[in-house]
Every structure is written in C-alpha cells, then in structure tokens.
Amino acid sequence: MKFEGRDIISIRDFSREEIDYILKIAQAMEPLAQKGSDMLKGKILATLFFEPSTRTRLSFEAAMHKLGGSTIGFAEAEIASVRKGENLADTVRTVENYADVIAIRHPLEGAARLAAEFAKVPIINGGSGAEEHPTQALLDLYTILKEKGTIDGLKIALVGDLRYGRTVHSLAYALSNYNVELYLVSPESLKMRREVLEEIRGKIPVTEETDITKVIPQLDVLYVTRIQKERFPDPAEYIKVKGSYKIDLELLGKAKKEMIILHPLPRVDEIAPEVDGTSHARYFQQVWNGIVTRMALLALILGEVK
Amino acid sequence: MKFEGRDIISIRDFSREEIDYILKIAQAMEPLAQKGSDMLKGKILATLFFEPSTRTRLSFEAAMHKLGGSTIGFAEAEIASVRKGENLADTVRTVENYADVIAIRHPLEGAARLAAEFAKVPIINGGSGAEEHPTQALLDLYTILKEKGTIDGLKIALVGDLRYGRTVHSLAYALSNYNVELYLVSPESLKMRREVLEEIRGKIPVTEETDITKVIPQLDVLYVTRIQKERFPDPAEYIKVKGSYKIDLELLGKAKKEMIILHPLPRVDEIAPEVDGTSHARYFQQVWNGIVTRMALLALILGEVK
Amino acid sequence: MKFEGRDIISIRDFSREEIDYILKIAQAMEPLAQKGSDMLKGKILATLFFEPSTRTRLSFEAAMHKLGGSTIGFAEAEIASVRKGENLADTVRTVENYADVIAIRHPLEGAARLAAEFAKVPIINGGSGAEEHPTQALLDLYTILKEKGTIDGLKIALVGDLRYGRTVHSLAYALSNYNVELYLVSPESLKMRREVLEEIRGKIPVTEETDITKVIPQLDVLYVTRIQKERFPDPAEYIKVKGSYKIDLELLGKAKKEMIILHPLPRVDEIAPEVDGTSHARYFQQVWNGIVTRMALLALILGEVK
Numbered sequence: 059m060k061f062e063g064r065d066i067i068s069i070r071d072f073s074r075e076e077i078d079y080i081l082k083i084a085q086a087m088e089p090l091a092q093k094g095s096d097m098l099k100g101k102i103l104a105t106l107f108f109e110p111s112t113r114t115r116l117s118f119e120a121a122m123h124k125l126g127g128s129t130i131g132f133a134e135a136e137i138a139s140v141r142k143g144e145n146l147a148d149t150v151r152t153v154e155n156y157a158d159v160i161a162i163r164h165p166l167e168g169a170a171r172l173a174a175e176f177a178k179v180p181i182i183n184g185g186s187g188a189e190e191h192p193t194q195a196l197l198d199l200y201t202i203l204k205e206k207g208t209i210d211g212l213k214i215a216l217v218g219d220l221r222y223g224r225t226v227h228s229l230a231y232a233l234s235n236y237n238v239e240l241y242l243v244s245p246e247s248l249k250m251r252r253e254v255l256e257e258i259r260g261k262i263p264v265t266e267e268t269d270i271t272k273v274i275p276q277l278d279v280l281y282v283t284r285i286q287k288e289r290f291p292d293p294a295e296y297i298k299v300k301g302s303y304k305i306d307l308e309l310l311g312k313a314k315k316e317m318i319i320l321h322p323l324p325r326v327d328e329i330a331p332e333v334d335g336t337s338h339a340r341y342f343q344q345v346w347n348g349i350v351t352r353m354a355l356l357a358l359i360l361g362e363v364k
Numbered sequence: 365m366k367f368e369g370r371d372i373i374s375i376r377d378f379s380r381e382e383i384d385y386i387l388k389i390a391q392a393m394e395p396l397a398q399k400g401s402d403m404l405k406g407k408i409l410a411t412l413f414f415e416p417s418t419r420t421r422l423s424f425e426a427a428m429h430k431l432g433g434s435t436i437g438f439a440e441a442e443i444a445s446v447r448k449g450e451n452l453a454d455t456v457r458t459v460e461n462y463a464d465v466i467a468i469r470h471p472l473e474g475a476a477r478l479a480a481e482f483a484k485v486p487i488i489n490g491g492s493g494a495e496e497h498p499t500q501a502l503l504d505l506y507t508i509l510k511e512k513g514t515i516d517g518l519k520i521a522l523v524g525d526l527r528y529g530r531t532v533h534s535l536a537y538a539l540s541n542y543n544v545e546l547y548l549v550s551p552e553s554l555k556m557r558r559e560v561l562e563e564i565r566g567k568i569p570v571t572e573e574t575d576i577t578k579v580i581p582q583l584d585v586l587y588v589t590r591i592q593k594e595r596f597p598d599p600a601e602y603i604k605v606k607g608s609y610k611i612d613l614e615l616l617g618k619a620k621k622e623m624i625i626l627h628p629l630p631r632v633d634e635i636a637p638e639v640d641g642t643s644h645a646r647y648f649q650q651v652w653n654g655i656v657t658r659m660a661l662l663a664l665i666l667g668e669v670k
Numbered sequence: 671m672k673f674e675g676r677d678i679i680s681i682r683d684f685s686r687e688e689i690d691y692i693l694k695i696a697q698a699m700e701p702l703a704q705k706g707s708d709m710l711k712g713k714i715l716a717t718l719f720f721e722p723s724t725r726t727r728l729s730f731e732a733a734m735h736k737l738g739g740s741t742i743g744f745a746e747a748e749i750a751s752v753r754k755g756e757n758l759a760d761t762v763r764t765v766e767n768y769a770d771v772i773a774i775r776h777p778l779e780g781a782a783r784l785a786a787e788f789a790k791v792p793i794i795n796g797g798s799g800a801e802e803h804p805t806q807a808l809l810d811l812y813t814i815l816k817e818k819g820t821i822d823g824l825k826i827a828l829v830g831d832l833r834y835g836r837t838v839h840s841l842a843y844a845l846s847n848y849n850v851e852l853y854l855v856s857p858e859s860l861k862m863r864r865e866v867l868e869e870i871r872g873k874i875p876v877t878e879e880t881d882i883t884k885v886i887p888q889l890d891v892l893y894v895t896r897i898q899k900e901r902f903p904d905p906a907e908y909i910k911v912k913g914s915y916k917i918d919l920e921l922l923g924k925a926k927k928e929m930i931i932l933h934p935l936p937r938v939d940e941i942a943p944e945v946d947g948t949s950h951a952r953y954f955q956q957v958w959n960g961i962v963t964r965m966a967l968l969a970l971i972l973g974e975v976k
Contacts, residue, residue, distance in 0.1 A: 094406020100706020102735050104728070113458060116410070116436045120462035123408050123434035128735035130728045132745065133438065144936035152725060152935060155957040156732035323458060324450035345461040400712020419764060422716070422742045426768035429714055429740035439744065629764060630756035651767040 062361035065174040066182040069192040069228045074235035077199065083354035083363055084200045084347070091124050091350050097362050098127035104157035105131035106149070107184070108164045113323060114184050114194075117345070118161045121352035125362075130156060147176045154179045159360060162186075180359040188222045194322055195228035197351040201344045202279055205318050209233070213276050215241035218283035218303060218328060220250040225322045226283055227254050234258040241273045242266045245299045248289065270303060274312045280305070280338075282321045282328055306330040310338060320344055368667035371480040372488040375498040375534045380541035383505065389660035389669055390506045390653070397430050397656050403668050404433035410463035411437035412455070413490070414470045419629060420490050420500075423651070424467045427658035431668075436462060453482045460485045465666060468492070486665040494528045500628055501534035503657040507650045508585055511624050515539070519582050521547035524589035524609060524634060526556040531628045532589055533560050540564040547579045548572045551605045554595065576609060580618045586611070586644075588627045588634055612636040616644060626650055674973035677786040678794040681804040681840045686847035689811065695966035695975055696812045696959070703736050703962050709974050710739035716769035717743035718761070719796070720776045725935060726796050726806075729957070730773045733964035737974075742768060759788045766791045770972060774798075792971040800834045806934055807840035809963040813956045814891055817930050821845070825888050827853035830895035830915060830940060832862040837934045838895055839866050846870040853885045854878045857911045860901065882915060886924050892917070892950075894933045894940055918942040922950060932956055 059076055072080075090097070103122040105115050110133055119129045146164070150173045153160055159180050162170050167187030174181040185191045202209050214233060216226045220242055230250065233240060240262055242250045249266060258264055267273050274280070282305055290296035305319065305328065321329060321341040333339055357363040365382055378386075396403070409428040411421050416439055425435045452470070456479045459466055465486050468476050473493030480487040491497045508515050520539060522532045526548055536556065539546060546568055548556045555572065564570060573579050580586070588611055596602035611625065611634060627635060627647040639645055663669040671688055684692075702709070715734040717727050722745055731741045758776070762785045765772055771792045774785050779799030786793040797803045814821050826845060828838045832854055842862065845852060852874055854862045861878060870876060879885050886892070894917055902908035917931065917940065933941060933953040945951055969975040 100736070100738075102732055112438055116438075116459065116462050119436045120408055123436065124406070126406075129436075130731045130735065130741075132724055132728075144938070148936060151954045152957050153728065155954070155961060156728050324454060326450070342457045342461070345458050349461060418744055422744075422765065422768050425742045426714055429742070430712070432712075435742075630760060632756070648763045648767070651764050655767060 061358035062364075063180055064359050065177075065180050066192055066355055066359065067170050067174055068183070068190050069195045069232045077196070077232065077235060080196055080351070080354055080358065081200050081203055083358060084196075084351045085204070086363075087350040087353040087357070091346075091353060094124055094126070096126035097357055098122065098125035098360060101127040101159070101360055102157045103127055103129045103131075103356065104153050104160045105129060105133075105184070106153060106160060106162045107131065107133050108162070108169075109185070110134055111163055111185065113345075114163060115161075117348045118182075118184065118352055121349050121356055124349065125353055125356060127356070146172055150177045150181075159356060182355065182359070185224055188224050188227075190228045191224045192228050193348070193352055193355060194225050195232040196355070197344065197348040198225075198229050198281070198320060198322075199232055200351050201320060201340060201347045202318075204347065205340055205343075206278060210237040212236075212278040213239045213241070214279040214281065215243050215270075215273055215277050216250075216281045216283070217243040217270060219248045219285050219289060220244045220283075221248045222286070222289060223283045226281070227251065229281065230254050230258050234261040236262075238262055240264045241277070243270050243273060243303075244268065245285075245303075247295075248285065271309065271312065274309060274317075275314070277313060277317050280313070280317060280319045282319060282325075284324075284326055284328055300328070304328055304330065305333055307332050307336070310336065313338065367664035368670075369486055370665050371483075371486050372498055372661055372665065373476050373480055374489070374496050375501045375538045383502070383538065383541060386502055386657070386660055386664065387506050387509055389664060390502075390657045391510070392669075393656040393659040393663070397652075397659060400430055400432070402432035403663055404428065404431035404666060407433040407464045407666055408462065409433055409435045409437075409662065410459050410466045411435060411439075411490070412459060412466060412468045413437065413439050414468070414475075415491070416440055417469055417491065419651075420469060421467075423654045424488075424490065424658055427655050427662055430655065431659055431662060433662070452478055456483045456487075465662060488661065488665075491530055494530050494533075496534045497530040497628075498534050499654070499658055499661060500531050501538040502661070503650065503654040504531075504535050504587070504626060504628075505538055506657050507626060507646060507653045508624075510653065511646055511649075512584060516543040518542075518584040519545045519547070520585040520587065521549050521576075521579050521583050522556075522587045522589070523549040523576060523611075525554045525591050525595060526550045526589075527554045528592070528595060529589045532587070533557065535587065536560050536564050540567040542568075544568055546570045547583070549576050549579060549609075550574065551591075551609075553601075554591065577615065577618065580615060580623075581620070583619060583623050586619070586623060586625045588625060588631075590630075590632055590634055606634070610634055610636065611639055613638050613642070616642065619644065673970035674976075675792055676971050677789075677792050678804055678967055678971065679782050679786055680795070680802050681807045681844045689808070689844065689847060692808055692963070692966055692970065693812050693815055695970060696808075696963045697816070698975075699962040699965040699969070703958075703965060706736055706738070708738035709969055710734065710737035710972060713739040713770045713972055714768065715739055715741045715743075715968065716765050716772045717741060717745075717796070718765060718772060718774045719743065719745050720774070720781070721797070722746050723775055723797065725957075726775060727773075729960045730794075730796065730964055733961050733968055736961065737965055737968060739968070758784055762789045762793075771968060794967065794971070797836055800836050800839075802840045803836045803934075804840050805960070805964055805967060806837045807844040808967070809956065809960040810837075810841050810893070810932060810934075811844055812963050813932060813952060813959045814930075816959065817952055817955075818890060822849040824848075824890040825851045825853070826891040826893065827855050827882075827885055827889050828862075828893045828895070829855040829882060831860045831897050831901060832856045832895075833860045834898070834901060835895045838893070839863065841893065842866050842870050846873040848874075850874055852876045853889070855882050855885060855915075856880065857897075857915075859907075860897065883921065883924065886921060886929075887926070889925060889929050892925070892929060892931045894931060894937075896936075896938055896940055912940070916940055916942065917945055919944050919948070922948065925950065
C-alpha cells in the first residue's frame, strides 16, 4: 500500500485493505483533532470549489488547520479565473504551484479525474457532478465502524434519492467491499443507477424496495438522503414521495433499538427534528468523523503518515 | 467570574465587574497584538457571516491570527448551505465540529441567541438584526477608557440613527453600567427605541435632543453613527436631516478641546474629512481597539486567560 | 537601498539596482518556498481584491503562508463595506489596523497609489486599472533571468494587447532598465500606449510590428498576452486578429530552439495546447516564480530581509 502522492478520485480506486487502513489512520487522528498538531506545518491545501459547499470546504479546511497546515482557495466559480474563460487543466497547472494538495469540487462528472491527469500534486475529489464523493463515503464507513464496532455483518439501508445523489453512489461502492446486506429504498423514479447496481450486485446481496416500513425492522444502519423537489416534474408527486420517506418517531418505533441513523447533511425535512434527541441519531457525530477522515487522507497522501 | 465556554450574545448578559475585567484583559493584549502570540495555537475560529461585514469579520480573523489560531468560514449567506434550505440550528450543530468558537452575523434578531442554544462551543454575536452588537460596544468602552482614562464621570452623546443602529443599542446598555450622563441626539423619526430608553433611564441620567449644537459644548465623547437614506420615506427629509447632523470644523469649534469623536464605521459623509486631522478624531484608533478587545474575548472564552 | 516599509506601486519607482536585488532575494527564497519557513510568523497580509483575480490573490496568499504568516481579506468588491458607500481611503485606514501589509487590486487606475498615500503599512499593487502590475513584471523578469541566465543582451517580444494589458506596460518599463532589444507586436488598434513607448524608447531599442512571423526568428523571449474580444467593435476584425497572433507549432518552427514563451495567464486560445509540451513553454513555471518573487517582496518590505 502506498498513499504518498496518490489522488483520491473514486472510492472504486481503493481496495478493502486500503480503505481499512485509511479508517485505522482516521481513528489515530482523533486525539490530534482534539488538541491540534504540527504534522503538516508548512504545507498548503488549495480548496477549489467551482460549486458552493460550505460543509465539505470547511471540513477540509478544518482538517488542514488541525494538522498545522494552511489553506488557500475559492468558494465559488464566479470568483475564479474561469470567468475569463480559462480551462480546468490550466487552472490546475497553475494552482499546483501554490499548493501541496488540491481539493476540488465541480459540477461536472469527470472533472476531478481530469484535474488529476494534469496535476503534479495530489487531487482530492470533493464531489464531482452526480457521480462520486469519495471522502464522504470514507467518513460514512468510519462512522459505521466507530458506532457499531464492525462493518461486516450489518444490514444497511440507503434511503432517498439514489439516482442523483453522489453520496450514495460512492457509499454503495464502498460498502460492496464488506460483508453487508444492502437495502436500496427509493421512489421508482429515483432508483439506484443501473451501473452502480450491476457492479455491487456481483459482490453483496442487494434488495431494492420502495416501502421503507418493510425494511426498517431488520436494519442496523439507516442512511438517509435528501429528496430534491426539482427532480420531480409533478409537484404533487414530490409531496407524496416526501411524506412517505420522512423519518419520524412513529417509523422509528418499528426499528431495532441499536439502529443508527446517518445523513450526509444538509437535511431539509426528511428527518423530523424530534429524532435528533433519540439514541438513533448520529448525523452530527458524522460531521466530526469527516474531519478525522480528511485529516487521515491529507496526512497519508502528503506522506506524513506511511 | 467565569468566562470559559461562555457565549457573548448581549452586552446585557454582563455585569459591570465582568465588563471591567474584559477591558483589563484587552489592555493586556496590546503587546501581543503588536508582536503576535501562540496563545490560541491549534484553535479554530469559524466566522459565519450570513450578512456581509468585512470590517467585523476581518477584525475577528486578525484577532484570532494574532493569537496564533486559525480561521474558517464564509462571508455571505449565498455561499452557505442555507441555499439548500438548511436551518440555523443544523448549521451550528455542524460547524461546532469544525471550530472551537463561532462568530456569527445574521440579519435576523435573535439569531445569535438561537445559535447559542444549540451550540456546544461558545458563540460570539457579531451583530444580529437591528438588535445588538456586543463586541462593538466593548471596543467602544475600551476606546473611551483608553483615551480618557475613565468612563465614570463622562458626558457622552450618541448621535444619528438611534432607532435602527444596533451599535448604539448595545453601547447604551453598556454605558448604563457606568456613572455617565448620556445624550441621545437624533431626528424625531430615528429616536432611541423605547425599550432601551426605559431600561437605561432607571440607571443613568439620559437627555433626548434633536439639536446637536445644544449639547456639543459639554461633551467629553461624541459617538456618531450613519443616518441611512433608506430609513426616510421622503428624500427631501433625508437631505435636511443629513445636513443638520454633519460633524464639521464649524460645529467642533463649539466643543471642548479634549472631546473625542468615535464612529463604528463605515462612515459615509456624517463626519467631514477635514475632521480626520483634528485631535478630536479617534475613529481609526477604534479599529485597532476592536482587535485587542476581540483578542481578549477569544482568549477568555477559550479558557486561555482566566 | 531600503525596502522596509516601502510601497510597491509602480515598477517605475525602482532602479535597476533595486530590481536586481529583489530578483536576488527571490532566488534565495526558492528553498523556503519548497520547505516552508517561519520568517513572517505572527505577521498578517490583507488581500483587498476589489476586482476578482484568483491567480494573483492565491499567489500572494501562498507566498505569505510559505513564510509562516497569515492572511485575511476579500475577493470581490461586493463583499466589502464599499457596498455601504465607504471610500478607499477609509477602507485602507481601517484595514491597516488588521494587517502588517496590504495587497490591493482595484479596477481604477491610481487606486493603489491613493491607498499608499493614506496607509501607514506598506501597500503592494496587485493590479490597478489598465495601468500597472508591478509584481507581475518582477516575476516576469525573474523568470527570464532564471531561464536564460541573464536579461541583458536578449531580444524580447511582447505580443498581443499592448494597449489595455497592464502586465505589458509594467514589463516594458521594467525591461527598459536592461540592455534588451524590444519588439512590440500587436494589431494596429492595440498598439502600445504612447506614453509608455516614449519613455522606453529613450532607453532601449524598440521596434513596433504587426506581423509576428517577421520577428519570431531572432527572438530569445516571446511574451504572449490575451487579446480580448470586447476590445473590438467589429467581431469579424477580432476573429481575424486572433487567428494571426496564435502561437502554434507551425509558427514555432521559425523560432530559435532556445526561445522561451511566457504568458501572464489565464490564456484563452492564444497559445495552442500542443505548445505546452514543447521546450519553449515556460508559462506554468512562471506561476511558481510568482510565489518566490512575492515572498521576496513581502520579506523585504516587512524588514525581515535587509
């Protein structure tokens, strides 16, 4: 296993052994996340966010600061030289001179991969198009491992928009490395993309379902995502769907006591606020886990942890 | 007195004894502001500015950097996940994972208080609605103390928009802890809010006045604020008012030689540029004092100064 | 020679001796740019970008971080208090309290000079109007010196929009301190400004030319700039001009083998991508050189290098 200088573009580029190692380093980062460190002193992370995402950007920046490094970057394409018509390859070949590692978020699929082809410094995909979000998948795995002590043997449901949500694509690929039973729960029109489904079906048992009440009793992990209004041509259809996928206390009455609920956030109203106070809720802890996971990735690809 | 972990929401949450202690620590920060310090090394400040305010944001960030800490954040609501419909409570419960302290600015009254209810880390109110701006009030007090050697015994006028200006509300509350005589000078339509007036009248002598020339001879401190055009339904009324509250050399001819002029800035044209060179002007020194005051607050609530 | 506390407004403010010294310090910064330094620990750079320029802003910020300093600032006028009607003099007299040095970019000519008149801390002009961009000129000189071992004795062409491009104005002034032969290659309507031409003609041999094929065989350095569509009232004229100034392999067939191509970037399509892989291309190395040059300037004007 070699991480130094490596790009983090797709979760599919990593073997189970490599993922397990990243999760182990993430755990080792917990005390450094609490008290700070000088591990990456003198190093610079550039965050190139061609699409706004406060959460992911701040998480990367906090991870870098907690390791003693610095950050530069932009939070919106509008601010970038893109305005002047520059192409992504040129932007990357410029910014690699300023930074030791680049985290990029881009509305187009394939953008992070293209950036990695041109860059001499490691590129981390902070979300590209509807495709992949590998650091989110890693922090999701880390959260499951931390909360349940294992990933193998669990029954896990991904709920919501499985078609356009990049988070669930990366997570499904990631989970297919483990001995899990996967439930894909979504409205018909937002079912998991065929190419993802075909690949993971060869590796783990997968059940597609539209009715969440049918699967909830057996679950260990319930992973909820937003269902976006703009995906529905008919607003009435949206209202109906939204209501039937809402996680509330009534629905949770059917769940195992130890079932945990995750969500990549931000949520709108797919999880009722009354759920926040239950022992199921782990979505805010997930945010913390995002920092230690990104600290691990930064330390590994910059060669400060072997 | 205990400051560690405390929120800074309203100046009314602090006793005179506590305010005096903050001002004392601000003074102790002066040399650190000059030469830098590692007091908050490894700590992160998040600046969540849902409303732009370069001045306040840069002041907080400079204060954090001068103490050796790092900053993350956003400068406009547009950039935030707010766009995706996230509520403030969720934003705060997310960002508290990234940062050791959060400075928040929000267009709505009560926003900072709400944030503090949800956050596990201390919240500093960087201005919420037309309500309060406690760190500005503290730096105003610090400026008066530094320039005059005392706050007690002074005659102080607040001039301009006393109705909508959050700065003057916080400052009026703050000054009511001291033995000052307060003059509130404003057009009829922009008089000090009744609830503020009623509270401070029980503690210090307050005189309301519309004519600034009547009060200027006895003043020790003249605190000027902007009068915003958009407050006036009738533009002609605005022109008239603006002219009669303009601070210029002619008006200053009637003032005591030692009277100082403060202004929270930015100013538009309520203070003539010719005043900048006089011994009365202290509004740019005020900016420096904002840094040491915020350094004191950060060090206190993060427990690095007891 | 004294650099401490000095403003960097125009390249014309510097003698050849001073420029040579800056280039020497830039060279000395190369190892620090690789491994980081604490030379400016505790110092703060404010980047006030009233006009967006990711490239220049990130370069200054990276330079500051590599020397151990911190940065604050804004990337767009929209975010600034300018919105509230504040004038530049007040902004500068405010920000000088937050920072040890200010880099400013502004759409108006003369803005950086005005800022320097009001500021107590050094001002670096990061580009003002169509006028000057002195740090770009210095990094261009540094690139030529690093690549060719000398500036004296070279034949150098500036190609493209010589009328509105601030970069070429500063570079022409800078080069006039050396024993170079200068070729100014542009369409008639975008010829070098008369005031620049008159000044440099008294110092070095200058040839104006519209046909790039005529000058290319004798060149040591080809400095290419963007030709912007919006400069042409007639779109057909733009298309024609654009085509005849495009640098491609065919044109380069006529050039000396050791000729180097520079470009301030971003480029649109004035240099064909096929050129990137040739030994002529040095425009991405230029970006790195921008960091060490700005590190040198920051260290010099903050008095950490004498």
